[in-house]
Amino acid sequence: MLIDAHCHLDFPEFDEDREAVFERARAAGVGHFMVPGTTRERWSGVLTLGERDDVSISLGLHPYFMQDHQEGDTEALARVLDEHPEVRALGECGIDARFEESLDAQWELFNAQLRLAKSRQLPVVIHCVHANDKVSKRLRQLDMPAGGLIHAFAGSPDQAWKFLDLGFVVGLGGAVTYERAQRLWRAVRSLPRDGFVLETDSPDMPPCGHQGQRNEPARIGRICEMVATLRGETPEAIAAQSTATASRLFGLDLG
Template identity: 40%
Template sequence: MSASPAGFAVGRPGAPDAMTVNLFDSHCHFDFEAFDSDRSQVWEHCRAQGLTRLLVPGVSPSQWPRAQALSEQMPGLCWAAGLHPWWLGELDGIDWEAPLRETLTQPGCVALGECGLDKLIDTPLDDQESLLERQLELAQSLDLPVILHCVKADNELIRLLKRHSLPRGGVVHGFSGSRQMAETYWGMGFYLGIGGTITYERARKTREAAQTLPLEALLLETDAPDMPLQGHQGERNSPEYLVEVAQTLATLRATSLEAVARQTTGNARRLFQV
């Protein structure tokens, strides 16, 4: 098998020919310190496998410059800027809205996010909703897609999204819900970010959603260094494993890896306009 800048050759046992596949990791915290010791080597390996695009989401004002710098240094990376509910404490006493608006206009910044709601943290949900609503208004005014984090708060998130007209839509990243919930988001114009969850057989509802939704509704992601895949529990997750997510999705849908890669990469490119 030989790799090329356009993708990597994937050979099947007994198959006469190989396929060339291009992948897009639509959500990877590649700027986090977990990758500080070997980031360049990891990205070199990713590119050799055909992972040619990766999006670094933003989580807090102190992190946005790192995401931007990394995307400028490494070919194939783009970035986003947003306020994640886990980092809401960093916002005490600072004016974040003007800096966020300015950051979102910088070259290579393709979306607002990661932002959203999380019922498993101590921050009051009312405070999270207020922060998210202001970000949705900003995305609307700047005509940007949004990258959404949602944990146990789908009904509240859908209610907020219905209040705002977001022509560019966005993606519900790390989706782990049911087919019915996925159809609701897709019907509202939001992609579903599919990651390592589908590699676990016990995740029946999410695997069913990934299996039955139109492939046009799905993006691939790793959420590395978090969300390890089946067989990699306890390890650092890595964008190098995106091909395993893609292959699992292809198996669930009884289609080819090539078809999954082509459609999901096209979806990501359209959403983020890269």
């Protein structure tokens, strides 16, 4: 069984056919889904999805949506985490350095969420774009006890290992299926068996051949096959490794 370790199935792109998306994923061998919250407004929908037996959730404040966040959101997140012990991680949070005008605010929000996760010993689901070195430095300073996931990793082997040495794992998604991703390919080959999880980031990050289309968890098999090819292993072995690592990271008991 495969776990899609990061998919936004609460997003409106799935409102018209969400159950069909789950069915196609199950037919493709995906048996469990990690759904992260991105804004305070969307947490209720994520919590509702988390009532399903095949969905686990995290909640956070995403740097891409800075215009949607308001004063008091971090305190609200703390309250929701206390009220919902079923939440498996804090996130999606992080830094997106493409948006220079909001970087100071992003770091303030990210730091607040890291401290919140540390105080509750929760793993952190991190969005990190053009900021791997700065984020790994901050994580080293804080010493996060439960580690977490560097979602949609696209960096170098050295950057990957900096995260691994801090107790984090990297998420491998659609980017790995593109031939231009030579640096990422080198990183994938360097990873230990317990250093990665597979994810789709649905509805975003479609694999090669599906550019411009809505992504969905059923396509995680293409990612699995590519990782297997790069590492000289079977897709079955890669799926088993990813599922075991995701289960350990998020404390999932799927037996």
